[in-house]
Amino acid sequence: MLKGGEFIVKKESASNVFIPEEWSEEQLMIRDMVRDFCEQEIINPMKARGRELEATKDRDEIVALLEKSAEMGLCGLSIAEEYGGMDLKFNTGLLFGEAIASGFSFATTIGAQTSIGSLPIVYYGTDEQRAKYLPKIASAEWKASYALTEPGAGSDANSGKTKAVLSSDGTKYILNGQKMWITNGGFAHVFIVFAKIDDDENLSAFIVEKEFGGVTIGEEEKKLGIKGSSTVQVFFNDCPVPVENLLSKRGAGFKIALNILNSGRIKLSAGSIGGCKYGLTQAIEYATERYQFDKPISDFGAMKFKIGEMATKTFATESAIYRTGRNIDIKEKELTDSGVDKYEAKTKALKEFAIECAILKVYGSEVLDYCIDETLQIFGGMGYSQETGVEMGYRDARITRIYEGTNEINRMLAFGELMKRALKKKEIDIINPGKKIPMSFLKQIFSSSYGVGAEAKIVENMKSLFLAISGISGKKLGLKMVDEQELIMNLSDILSEAYICESLLLRVEKLRSKNYDKAKMVVIENMLQLQMYNSLEKVRDCASNAIDSLPEGSRQGLQRKMVKRFARRYDVNPTVLRRSVADYFIAKKRYSF
Numbered sequence: 001m002l003k004g005g006e007f008i009v010k011k012e013s014a015s016n017v018f019i020p021e022e023w024s025e026e027q028l029m030i031r032d033m034v035r036d037f038c039e040q041e042i043i044n045p046m047k048a049r050g051r052e053l054e055a056t057k058d059r060d061e062i063v064a065l066l067e068k069s070a071e072m073g074l075c076g077l078s079i080a081e082e083y084g085g086m087d088l089k090f091n092t093g094l095l096f097g098e099a100i101a102s103g104f105s106f107a108t109t110i111g112a113q114t115s116i117g118s119l120p121i122v123y124y125g126t127d128e129q130r131a132k133y134l135p136k137i138a139s140a141e142w143k144a145s146y147a148l149t150e151p152g153a154g155s156d157a158n159s160g161k162t163k164a165v166l167s168s169d170g171t172k173y174i175l176n177g178q179k180m181w182i183t184n185g186g187f188a189h190v191f192i193v194f195a196k197i198d199d200d201e202n203l204s205a206f207i208v209e210k211e212f213g214g215v216t217i218g219e220e221e222k223k224l225g226i227k228g229s230s231t232v233q234v235f236f237n238d239c240p241v242p243v244e245n246l247l248s249k250r251g252a253g254f255k256i257a258l259n260i261l262n263s264g265r266i267k268l269s270a271g272s273i274g275g276c277k278y279g280l281t282q283a284i285e286y287a288t289e290r291y292q293f294d295k296p297i298s299d300f301g302a303m304k305f306k307i308g309e310m311a312t313k314t315f316a317t318e319s320a321i322y323r324t325g326r327n328i329d330i331k332e333k334e335l336t337d338s339g340v341d342k343y344e345a346k347t348k349a350l351k352e353f354a355i356e357c358a359i360l361k362v363y364g365s366e367v368l369d370y371c372i373d374e375t376l377q378i379f380g381g382m383g384y385s386q387e388t389g390v391e392m393g394y395r396d397a398r399i400t401r402i403y404e405g406t407n408e409i410n411r412m413l414a415f416g417e418l419m420k421r422a423l424k425k426k427e428i429d430i431i432n433p434g435k436k437i438p439m440s441f442l443k444q445i446f447s448s449s450y451g452v453g454a455e456a457k458i459v460e461n462m463k464s465l466f467l468a469i470s471g472i473s474g475k476k477l478g479l480k481m482v483d484e485q486e487l488i489m490n491l492s493d494i495l496s497e498a499y500i501c502e503s504l505l506l507r508v509e510k511l512r513s514k515n516y517d518k519a520k521m522v523v524i525e526n527m528l529q530l531q532m533y534n535s536l537e538k539v540r541d542c543a544s545n546a547i548d549s550l551p552e553g554s555r556q557g558l559q560r561k562m563v564k565r566f567a568r569r570y571d572v573n574p575t576v577l578r579r580s581v582a583d584y585f586i587a588k589k590r591y592s593f
């Protein structure tokens with residue numbers, strides 16, 4: 001198996017990747033059970049009530065929903081069986097994340113309970129801490145939340161001012177400070193609080209019970225979307241926290257926060273794809289039922305464009321999510337087999353794939369925004385009305401580009417982490433593959449088409465462009481490159497397109513080798529070509545932008561030729577591809593993959 005981030009310089013074999021067509025019956029049963037729960041317990045009651053869930057009005061109902069989901073085992077997915085959980089594989093947890101997305105804002109509530117609010121204890125707790133808190137969280141007797149952000153410390157999370165000072169008898173930390181945007185905070189019993197001990201440079205993490213005293217909860221925030229999730233400020237005023245409630249070591253809080261976010265990011269991406277699938281099915285159903293000019297609107301090319309694009313982006317992103325999820329599981333097993341502690345193996349495996357998790361957070365959330373926006377457009381005026389619920393989905397989706405690290409921060413993180421592993425830690429060799437690029441450029445200098453195996457060449461060229469422009473920029477700008485964020489955003493987008501396209505290609509190659517269903521394969525091959533076509537357009541755009549922005553005298557003439565060659569047009573007809581993809585799903589009246 002490749003190391004995290006190594007995809008940019010090495011080829012993966014299709015037989016090594018997991019594809020969603022390989023889910024077991026049991027995994028699919030969990031997915032379907034979660035989808036049914038969302039429909040029966042969340043969607044139908046919302047329809048009957050004629051309005052969405054709102055934390056300002058429906059707190060008891062939200063709490064009851066969490067407890068009901070716990071009865072089905074859903075609050076203990078990542079918790080060990082000895083503490084009342086199910087201890088699912090990481091990839092199965094992602095499938096759960098996809099399915100729970102059809103619960104709209106409840107996905108955020110249960111996400112905080114099962115992910116950011118409890119994983120710090122699962123991964124970093126002592127046996128005593130786990131035994132005390134995890135059974136109560138798994139059963140939802142106690143609701144959990146994660147308190148990192150402060151009014152003055154958002155993206156720059158390590159700059160928080162919340163302070164912990166050891167009491168004179170050495171038994172307690174006295175906590176003072178203010179946290180903001182705390183999901184589940186309105187009804188939480190347990191808060192994972194990040195604070196600095198004395199004047200430490202780095203944060204520490206604490207398990208804080210509301211009952212410790214000195215904890216005050218603010219009013220529910222009035223938000224654009226996810227109104228059915230509780231979001232509040234939390235104030236700590238001389239809150240006494242027993243010393244045994246420090247998580248891991250003093251000063252380890254920032255590391256804990258980042259690692260928990262690695263997991264949160266890929267989970268958010270899986271949830272985004274769940275939202276895309278849900279919206280897409282609604283859009284297709286509506287388009288087949290809504291008649292204008294004596295035809296269903298699904299007959300119109302403009303509508304097929306949207307359906308074809310939405311389906312393709314969803315399918316492609318899904319390929320990368322579960323490829324990564326399985327790699328995290330494999331890495332974890334590799335580590336435990338070599339004697340690493342079970343929980344340390346989990347966090348190390350997540351860290352290994354931090355680059356992919358950041359890429360997926362950005363890509364998934366932006367595909368979701370695209371899909372929900374187009375779903376609303378397909379619904380026309382009815383999409384804008386509260387009656388259909390589409391406007392709620394549109395508002396709910398917007399948060400995904402902001403939390404778990406904004407998309408700007410995650411773009412920089414993906415690029416920065418790769419450069420760190422390559423240049424500082426020397427874990428990934430980008431120098432030698434970079435040396436082969438001029439030869440590859442020369443070989444392709446007179447090529448106008450990609451010929452046989454076009455998709456594999458396109459992916460390889462995307463990787464070459466990323467390496468070449470990173471190298472040129474690094475030489476030209478040196479350490480100043482970190483200040484050129486626009487350039488880094490462009491490079492990060494090329495990196496992402498390469499990963500998504502490669503993952504999709506590997507999925508298709510594996511399906512080809514399995515002689516997968518012929519009718520489905522036609523659609524899948526068309527989606528592959530369409531994704532390649534679109535991604536190449538994006539890569540060309542980002543690469544040109546990056547080259548055009550380099551300082552004068554960077555031999556831009558030559559660089560532009562390189563972009564023109566490596567990102568040359570992929571000779572397919574995108575309209576024919578989109579229509580064919582759309583027609584398949586329109587005939588099925590749903591997104592059926």
Ligand SMILES: Cc1cc2nc3c(=O)[nH]c(=O)nc-3n(C[C@H](O)[C@H](O)[C@H](O)COP(=O)(O)OP(=O)(O)OC[C@H]3O[C@@H](n4cnc5c(N)ncnc54)[C@H](O)[C@@H]3O)c2cc1C
Binds near residue numbers: 148149155180402403
């Ligand atoms: C509904 C909701 C629920 C949330 N739940 C939780 C929770 O449960 N627990 C918790 O701890 N937090 C939570 N958050 C907080 C969330 O994680 C932060 O909002 C997010 O990290 C961004 O921080 P900020 O809002 O302070 O924005 P800022 O950091 O102020 O960013 C504002 C803009 O500046 C950009 N920016 C910032 N720094 C840089 C930089 N170095 N380079 C380039 N651009 C930059 C950002 O990308 C963004 O576009 C929640 C937020 C919301 C809205």
